[in-house]
Every structure is written in C-alpha cells, then in structure tokens.
Amino acid sequence: MKFTEEHEWLRVEGDEVVVGITAHAAEQLGDVVFVELPDEGTTVSKDDEVVVIESVKAASDILAPIDGEITEVNSALADNPGMVNDDPQGEAWFFRMTVSDASQMDEFMDEAGYQKFIG
Amino acid sequence: MGPQSRGLMMPVPAGMRPAFGRDRDAMSDLKRTPLYDLHVALGARMVPFAGYSMPVQFEGVMAEHVQTRQKAGLFDVSHMGQVMLTGASWDAVALAFEAMVPQDVLGLADGRQRYGFFTNAAGGIEDDLMFARRGDALFVVVNAACKDADVARMRAALEPGVTVELIEDRALIAVQGPGAEAVLSGMDAAAAEMRFMDVRDLDLGGVAVWASRSGYTGEDGYELSVPAQAVEGLTKALLDHAEVAPIGLGARDSLRLEAGLCLYGHDMDAETTPTEAALNWAIQKVRRTGGARAGGFPGADVVLAQLADGAARKRVGLLPEGRAPMREGVALFDAAEGGAQVGVVTSGGFGPSVERPVAMAMLDAAAVDQPLWGEVRGKRLPVATAPLPFVAAGFKR
Numbered sequence: 475m476k477f478t479e480e481h482e483w484l485r486v487e488g489d490e491v492v493v494g495i496t497a498h499a500a501e502q503l504g505d506v507v508f509v510e511l512p513d514e515g516t517t518v519s520k521d522d523e524v525v526v527i528e529s530v531k532a533a534s535d536i537l538a539p540i541d542g543e544i545t546e547v548n549s550a551l552a553d554n555p556g557m558v559n560d561d562p563q564g565e566a567w568f569f570r571m572t573v574s575d576a577s578q579m580d581e582f583m584d585e586a587g588y589q590k591f592i593g
Numbered sequence: 594m595g596p597q598s599r600g601l602m603m604p605v606p607a608g609m610r611p612a613f614g615r616d617r618d619a620m621s622d623l624k625r626t627p628l629y630d631l632h633v634a635l636g637a638r639m640v641p642f643a644g645y646s647m648p649v650q651f652e653g654v655m656a657e658h659v660q661t662r663q664k665a666g667l668f669d670v671s672h673m674g675q676v677m678l679t680g681a682s683w684d685a686v687a688l689a690f691e692a693m694v695p696q697d698v699l700g701l702a703d704g705r706q707r708y709g710f711f712t713n714a715a716g717g718i719e720d721d722l723m724f725a726r727r728g729d730a731l732f733v734v735v736n737a738a739c740k741d742a743d744v745a746r747m748r749a750a751l752e753p754g755v756t757v758e759l760i761e762d763r764a765l766i767a768v769q770g771p772g773a774e775a776v777l778s779g780m781d782a783a784a785a786e787m788r789f790m791d792v793r794d795l796d797l798g799g800v801a802v803w804a805s806r807s808g809y810t811g812e813d814g815y816e817l818s819v820p821a822q823a824v825e826g827l828t829k830a831l832l833d834h835a836e837v838a839p840i841g842l843g844a845r846d847s848l849r850l851e852a853g854l855c856l857y858g859h860d861m862d863a864e865t866t867p868t869e870a871a872l873n874w875a876i877q878k879v880r881r882t883g884g885a886r887a888g889g890f891p892g893a894d895v896v897l898a899q900l901a902d903g904a905a906r907k908r909v910g911l912l913p914e915g916r917a918p919m920r921e922g923v924a925l926f927d928a929a930e931g932g933a934q935v936g937v938v939t940s941g942g943f944g945p946s947v948e949r950p951v952a953m954a955m956l957d958a959a960a961v962d963q964p965l966w967g968e969v970r971g972k973r974l975p976v977a978t979a980p981l982p983f984v985a986a987g988f989k990r
Contacts, residue, residue: 504650504653504654504655505653505654505656505945507918507943507950508918508950526970528917528918529654530843530945531843531942532920533920552916555916
C-alpha cells in the first residue's frame, strides 16, 4: 500500500489502483455523514477533486492522486458513509482507477514513511 | 463553513479553526478556562474559539451528541461572560437594564431567568444573553466573543447608577440531558424542585453553585456558575456518574442546531433584527406597543414596527431533501435553474438525532413555503422549509 501527503492510500491491483483515505484522516475528519462519488468512466488528472466527503464537522474533498480513468466506485459508501470511520483502509475504498503514468506512483510514501509524515 | 479548501483537511465547526501549522503558534496566546488541564487529560482535541483554547470533541461529535440527548453531557462554557449588575434596588437595576434590551426585566420574579438580547439603534442584535434575578441583583451571561464589547456597552449605559462587575473568578459548566436531574438531585435534592428557567443556589458536594435550569441544547438540564478553584473537583465528581460524559463544542453546535437555537454571529448579528431572527417570542407584551413600558430600548422604533408588521426576511428551518448537508453560506434559489437568490443558509450540518441534514436560513419572507433549491458545489439541490425545532424540547416547564 502507498500513501499520499493528502492522506490517501493506494493499493495496486493488476493494472489499476484502489484509492481510499487513511485511518488517520478518517479519525481526524470525525463521523462521516455524506460521500459523493465520481461517475465511472470519468477521466481525471492528478489533483482533480473527485470525491466530496462531509463529516459532522465540515466538507472536504479527495483529490485524484494520479492521472487515469475512474473504472469503479464503491457505491455502498453513498448509503452508508459511516463505513469510512469503521473500516477506512479496508471496506471503505472510494474508487478504482487506471494508471496513465506509472512514474506518478514513485513519489508516494510507504507505510513507515506515512507514519513518520503524520508524526 | 466558508469556501471549501482543496484536498482532505481536518475540519472543525463554524467559527473554529484547526490547531495546525501557523495556528499552533497562536494557540499559546489563547486564554484557558479553569478546566483546561482536565480537558487535555481527558483526551480532548483543543481548538481556538473566541480567544480561548476549548475542547471541540472528546470521544467524537456524533457519540457526544447522542450521549447528551439520551443520558447527560457536561459542557465547559467558562469562556462565556458572567456579569453581575447591582444598584440601589432591584427596580433601579431592572429599569436601567430595560434601556438596553427589549425584554421585561422589572417583572422578573426573584429566582427566575429570561432569554434576551442587546439591540442597536437600527434594531439589530448586538448579542444574545441570559439574565437572572438574584435578589436585587441581575446576573447576566453573554457570549464569549462579545463579552468585552458587552461589558463596555453595559458600563457606558449603566454606570454610575448601576455597578457592572465582570466575574472572572467563577467557571461556568452545563449539565444537559434527560439524566441531568437525577445526577444533580442526588447531590442536592433541591435541584429536582427547579423548573425550566428557575435559578437558585445549590450545594453540590460542599461547593456552593449558582444554578439555573436551562441550557442551549434543547434538553432539560442545568447551567452551574462555580467558584473557579472548585470547578475541577466538581466536574470530576459529576463525570464519575456513569450517566455523564464530557462534551465538546462540536456537539454543542449540532445540539443547538437541532434545537433550532440561534448562534450569535451566524444565525443573527448586528444587521439582524429580532423579528428577522424569529425571536418575537422573547419580547414580552409590556415592552411592545401598547404595553406599560413600551419601547425605550435601542432601535425600538424599528423593532416595534416589525413586531406589528413583520419583516422582509425571516429565519427559518430547512430540511435538505438529499443526504448532502447544506452548510453556512449556501445560497438558496427559487428555481432549479436560473431564478433569483432568495436566501442564505446561516447554520447547517448533519443532525445526529434526526439522522439527516438540517439547517437554518435567512429567507425572503415571500419565499417561505415556496419550493427552494440550495446551491451546493455548483449544483442546485432541493430543500424544504421546516418548523423549528427539529427535535422536541425536553424542558421541565
């Protein structure tokens, strides 16, 4: 699993990556009450806003970590946003996407690096 | 909240900022309440609020909200301003204060409390407050962010005939929820004899407190003014009850929103009149046109005219139809496309007890009862006006 400075995790599965938010981010956001997912088939560029996530406290968004195409979204989150707090690095993945430029993956942290990053 | 920032952020409720980065330095300049060390020891996340370092959450906003609705929550509200007004007699103090507020002060019985607000010359609300009669004295509790201005305003308007004392050696805590009465009456049986908006002294384990049966959550409960040196011990004793848990500002905000209660600086401000804020109920007959002491407060001409004729805009409750919260600043339109802006959300978020988004808005009077759309991230989403409060009040009247 790879981690971004935007508190996302990426898990490589074949030619694609699965993206979610870290346990640290979910804890900091607090109780998630609303998730708005992108349309499957959307082409995105790194840093595009692709997911809206709202906790009881405020709205925030998730940026596309890399260039690619959204191939699948976890629509269960729309009906049960609390999954993000219950299992952020497992069941509560947000979307799956293709990888246009594999070199964009090089800058991400491993678990130890991310733990150091959040201090 | 204001404009949404890009990327994942660590958000805090309206009016509060997170304590990261540059803000961390500012934290050292913040004032602390007498319960600061206890909050930190209990694992609170502390944020800057109205110049104080305050707990925004302990266990989590949702859990704390539900705890307060179902059992009892303990809130530190020591940042609020406690002010004692004294003078030659009750009548002298009450009549002087009536020149600042549109409420019936003179008619307040000893041991009773009322909700009120300071108005300005334009009829706008400068702050909202609670005032209680303690013998011949008037005990006033004002918002933290306004307290310096409020004290200056009171000194200018009331002295030298009335003495204005900002009380800085007392903390203020609130115990709110259906379990509050049993907890407090177990320490002093007199707590159970109080009804909504009664005030009296209680002896809570040897600590003399000024209690009022009130709060700002929509639940039954008490606010307790406690000598600062005794508040940590009393708070620990209260938290020893299985029914009681510490609650942060995050849940305080969601509780008062569900209860349909105004937050000063958000749902109303110096530009908002009592009628616009839907606070006509808080102006007693004796101060209205035709009453024995009609008018005589700042902006009375505007306020009394609006009481009779209504205002062009009004605070209303809103229920968004979808799951997306509509937060402060969301613009309201009278059409799904095009149309005109007819209002703006003044407070909004997710209501943990009603399990759906709720909001309050300032809306053109003509648009009340019309179909509405709130613009969230560029999309018009349907929303309906709704009666306030969103949850039934649990007061012991």
